[in-house]
Amino acid sequence: MVNLLGEDNKDIKTEIKKIGVLTSGGDAPGMNAAIRAVVRTGQYHNVQVIGIRKGYNGLINGEIKEMYSKDVSNVMNLGGTILHTARCPEMMTEEGVDKAAAIYKILGLDALVVIGGDGSFRGMESLAERGVNCVGIPATIDLDMNSTEYTIGFDTAVNTGMDALNKLRDTSSSHERCSVVEVMGRDAGYIAIWCAMVGGAEDVMFPEEKGNIDDAKVIQQILANRSIGKRHNLIVVAEGVGGTQKLAQKIQEITGIQTRATILGHLQRGGSPTAVDRMHASMMGYHAVKAILAGEKNKVVAYNRGRYEILDLKEAMQMEKHIDREIYDVIKILAI
Numbered sequence: 001m002v003n004l005l006g007e008d009n010k011d012i013k014t015e016i017k018k019i020g021v022l023t024s025g026g027d028a029p030g031m032n033a034a035i036r037a038v039v040r041t042g043q044y045h046n047v048q049v050i051g052i053r054k055g056y057n058g059l060i061n062g063e064i065k066e067m068y069s070k071d072v073s074n075v076m077n078l079g080g081t082i083l084h085t086a087r088c089p090e091m092m093t094e095e096g097v098d099k100a101a102a103i104y105k106i107l108g109l110d111a112l113v114v115i116g117g118d119g120s121f122r123g124m125e126s127l128a129e130r131g132v133n134c135v136g137i138p139a140t141i142d143l144d145m146n147s148t149e150y151t152i153g154f155d156t157a158v159n160t161g162m163d164a165l166n167k168l169r170d171t172s173s174s175h176e177r178c179s180v181v182e183v184m185g186r187d188a189g190y191i192a193i194w195c196a197m198v199g200g201a202e203d204v205m206f207p208e209e210k211g212n213i214d215d216a217k218v219i220q221q222i223l224a225n226r227s228i229g230k231r232h233n234l235i236v237v238a239e240g241v242g243g244t245q246k247l248a249q250k251i252q253e254i255t256g257i258q259t260r261a262t263i264l265g266h267l268q269r270g271g272s273p274t275a276v277d278r279m280h281a282s283m284m285g286y287h288a289v290k291a292i293l294a295g296e297k298n299k300v301v302a303y304n305r306g307r308y309e310i311l312d313l314k315e316a317m318q319m320e321k322h323i324d325r326e327i328y329d330v331i332k333i334l335a336i
């Protein structure tokens with residue numbers, strides 16, 4: 001592990017002349033701030049930066065554009081990604097990866113910065129085996145990347161979820177209803193438990209906690225809360241648990257409480273990034289380029305225990321991370 005914090009040295013001696021940057025997989029708020037940091041740190045060190053459109057697709061098809069400082073003006077505040085993104089099934093094939101690696105060489109790139117989630121990092125592993133020097137920046141709203149405590153986009157997605165819960169609370173309390181809200185997160189429950197906590201939900205169902213995926217327990221909680229005078233209920237369900245509409249129907253049938261289901265879906269992927277996302281994206285973009293300039297090969301940027309780190313790609317992909325169950329315990333205590 002290399003800690004690259006410390007003074008920036010503009011006169012750093014480096015063989016690096018040209019790097020590529022792409023965003024891949026699901027977009028995440030803050031990706032633009034990361035692109036901006038990569039382009040401007042590169043330019044600061046006289047490195048040519050090539051923007052690659054639509055993730056690995058653009059690499060395979062040679063959809064590229066040289067990027068200068070002015071190309072990333074006024075993008076910090078924008079959600080989505082100015083480079084566009086895609087999920088790329090071709091990268092699951094030998095031919096696709098061969099082609100991507102061949103284009104990297106034809107373009108004369110010294111390194112490729114990949115801004116994306118786990119699937120995108122797996123693509124980096126395949127490219128690394130073919131001599132491509134990849135450096136990854138973790139970006140997914142799901143927070144489900146094992147090597148890092150933070151992934152770009154998470155904070156904005158949680159804030160969007162919190163905002164939705166605030167609004168649903170208004171209407172649920174006016175009608176004395178129960179509201180069941182499904183949040184994104186694929187197979188992970190990080191967004192769900194954070195939204196439940198900061199939105200003041202009474203219960204949350206998330207995939208990692210098998211024991212809580214029990215409709216009967218949720219219904220018991222709702223009834224217990226009604227019996228002590230609560231007039232509305234907010235329940236959060238993670239996408240990885242699903243069945244939100246059915247759960248709402250069941251709650252209504254069993255309790256007689258009018259219940260509505262809301263699925264936030266892709267709403268949580270958009271929006272102007274929060275300050276937290278802009279900060280991590282800017283710092284991670286900077287550290288990715290610094291790592292490349294320092295001669296690092298096949299690395300990922302991570303944020304752990306309050307510091308930015310540069311980890312070996314292979315090791316990062318084998319790391320484990322566990323959801324903080326204490327958050328769930330506290331949600332339950334505060335739900336009374």
Ligand code: F6P
Binds near residue numbers: 026117184185187239
């Ligand atoms: O990984 C981010 C994410 O938004 C997940 O939360 C969700 O399951 C998935 O992407 C949706 O993917 P797509 O936009 O391809 O439908």
